[in-house]
Amino acid sequence: MLTSKGRVVVIGAGFGGIAAALRMRARGYDVTLLDRLAKIGGRAQVFKRGGFKHDAGPTVITAPFLFDELFSLFGEKREDYVEFRSLDPWYRFYFHTGEQFDYRPSVEDTNAEIRRFSADDVAGYARLLRTSKAIFEIGFEKLADKPFSKFTAMLAQIPSLLKLQSYLSVAGIVNRYIKHPLLRQAFSIHPLLVGGNPFSTTSIYALIHYLERRWGVFFAMGGTGHLVAELDALLRRSGVNIILKTDIASIDIKNDQAVGVTTTDGTYFPADRVICNGDPPTVYKQMMPAAHATRKRLMPESLTQYSMGLYVLFFGTKKTYDDIAHHTIWMGPRYKELLADIFNRKILADDFSLYLHRPTATDKSFAPDGCDSFYVLCPVPNLRADIDWTETGPLLQQRIIDALSDTILPNLNEVIVDPFYMTPEDFKKDYRSMHGAGFSIAPIFLQSAWFRFHNRDPHISNLYFAAAGAHPGAGIPGVLCSAKVVENLIIEDEEKLAITAA
Ligand SMILES: Cc1cc2nc3c(=O)[nH]c(=O)nc-3n(C[C@H](O)[C@H](O)[C@H](O)COP(=O)(O)OP(=O)(O)OC[C@H]3O[C@@H](n4cnc5c(N)ncnc54)[C@H](O)[C@@H]3O)c2cc1C
Known part of the structure; x- marks a missing residue:
């Protein structure tokens, strides 16, 4: 039995909330995971009607190791519970001209497809993949699971971000290498999977090309809903207290510390740390005292751009x-x-x-x-x-x-x-998504890294965000990394406490 390090309340049981709850439980906290819906999974709900089953949200699994890590926190293996099956093609494009393009697991097969449209673009695709790898080595390996709570952290990365031309858009980078108009579309749609316009999303997201090549594109057999059901079972096995159909009305703050959360029916859950998986703009606007709502980010609401x-x-x-x-x-x-x-x-x-x-x-x-x-x-x-x-x-x-x-x-x-x-x-x-956006705030440069919602509130040091609207961003890999950032911040806090106590 783990000795409790304190009480953590997680608001929202999307993938970011689930991952944060598991990570905190593995670190020895008493964890309560609350969601307003009847099932965990957030956008990954499942609809069953008349013998048909539908995953409601995410269907594409990339970077599967991020799920494997969650099971291994408790000495278990993800593959004992869920099979991730590799797909071929990864995606089939059907263009208005009637032509089809298969984006496939092997580069050779993808090249054969590219050649049917434009032989010159085969070399361009190789260059695009090289650029994507360079972006991945910084954007994913160095930045995705690191906190960007301090501006100095951002400043330290400015040279790499400039070198990677993060101020360009994904379409800007793709169009440099790919010339055929239909292939340009096929290779630049990735930002739409995380809520961004390819023509304004920071080119950091061009790393997805390499991320897919590095680990593949998978389907969770039984559906994303089955993956969620197995995570639900893992949460319960590990001792996380899951409370559903419970809407949080407010995060209670005293002396710049979160002390608990209150539900819409007035039930109070005390907490030593609160992790929000709900949409950060909604949390600040509707669940925090007004005095805190304007203190979170530089960008005013009127200038904030939301995903589609x-x-x-x-x-x-x-x-x-x-x-x-x-x-x-x-x-x-x-x-x-x-x-x-x-x-x-x-x-x-x-x-x-x-x-x-x-x-x-x-x-x-x-x-x-x-x-x-x-x-x-x-x-x-x-x-x-x-x-x-x-x-x-x-x-x-x-x-x-x-x-x-x-x-x-x-x-x-x-x-x-x-x-x-x-x-x-x-x-x-x-x-409770602000403006009904599919993926929270848009992934533009001025809403990424330090400019995105921080993983720890700048003024309330025990209030954290593991969510699509926080760093690093939307998509399953993004929110699973967000939970890792929160864990790293809490480790940092524990170390500070240990020094103070010594
Ligand atoms: C249709 C669709 C398809 C997608 N396809 C893919 C894909 O194939 N691959 C991929 O990687 N990504 C995909 N995405 C993106 C991905 O699903 C999301 O970015 C990610 O799942 C968001 O996870 P999250 O942890 O931020 O939480 P969310 O899934 O947003 O869940 C947050 C939860 O918090 C709850 N909540 C909010 N406020 C409160 C409150 N006050 N009290 C209690 N509960 C609260 C909400 O009800 C919700 O259950 C897709 C998204 C959509 C919508």
Whole structure:
């Protein structure tokens, strides 16, 4: 039995909250993990309807060692509980021209695909991968799990960040090396997976190219929901106290220290340390005394840029579409201008680009025999736009079904089963996401590293953030690293306490 070092309350059981809870428990704290939803997992909820299963959020697993670490904290092995299966292709792009491009696990196979579009871009892709590796060596290996609480930490990294040209965008870097217009799209979409416009996301995120090559792209068999269920079991085995359907109304502060949290029904949980996994802008605006809300970052709310919203359409089909890969990116006719509509002009255009998830390509447990399960993700403006989702939701559903019926899912209109969707309003309501953003604040340079929400509040030294809106950022690897940063900060605090006590 571990001797308690004190009480830690974690608000929010997304991957960042789960990882922080496990890390704190392994360090010997009494940990209570609270979430307002009925199940842990945050955005990784699961919907089950009429024999069909749908992961609601993340589906792509990269950097699997970050999950392995969580099991090994307690002497266990992740592979004894969840299989991460490698996919091929990683992603299939379907362009409006009717052409397809498979982005594949081997560089040789990817080169063969590139050659079908533009032989010259094979050498360009090699250069892009080299650049991505250089960025990865700094951006992931040196910075992702280190705190950026002090400006001096940022200053120390300025030479490397300048050398890596972090002030450029991901599209800026990709377009340097890749010339074919469709390949430029395929190789620059990664920021959208973490909520950013490729034309404004700091090029640090170009490291994802190398990160995928280094460890691969996987699917958790049984679904991301199964991975969450196994993490739930690990939390319980390790002695974390999980309390669900509990919404935290406030973090209670006394003398610049967090002393506990209070739920919307008035229940109080005392704490020696509080870790927030909920969206940092929401935490500061709605859960902290007003005096603290304006003290957290340099960037005022009016200048803060949020990630895009997501419209996610879920459905089954009464037949299987065997030619559809596990992950398909369906690109519409416009790219840069469509992104400007979503991120800058904040209008819902008539056209769109889509990500299709067909888990039944890998795992038949998602649908009855002879059927497929799908979700389709459509990036849309967040709630800062003037869109009435009650009216727009059903219309967008039909437009997406028609577009897919006309292209890669013929007759979808006739074989579709039980479609339903989430809009940015649901992200706001279910996850308390500010402006219904899919991925918290956007990953632009002026909202990264020290400029992002800090992992420890600058004024309340026992209040921490392991969340997509905090350093290093969104995406599963990002939030799992965020929990590592919090652990490092708490180790630092423990050492300070030990010195004071000595
Ligand atoms: C549709 C979709 C697809 C994605 N696909 C991928 C992918 O394939 N791969 C990938 O790596 N990433 C993907 N992402 C991004 C990734 O899912 C997220 O960045 C990550 O899961 C966020 O984790 P988090 O730890 O920040 O917590 P979240 O998942 O945001 O969870 C936070 C939790 O805190 C709870 N909470 C908030 N406030 C309170 C409160 N006051 N009281 C109690 N509880 C509270 C919320 O209800 C929620 O359960 C995707 C995201 C979405 C939405």
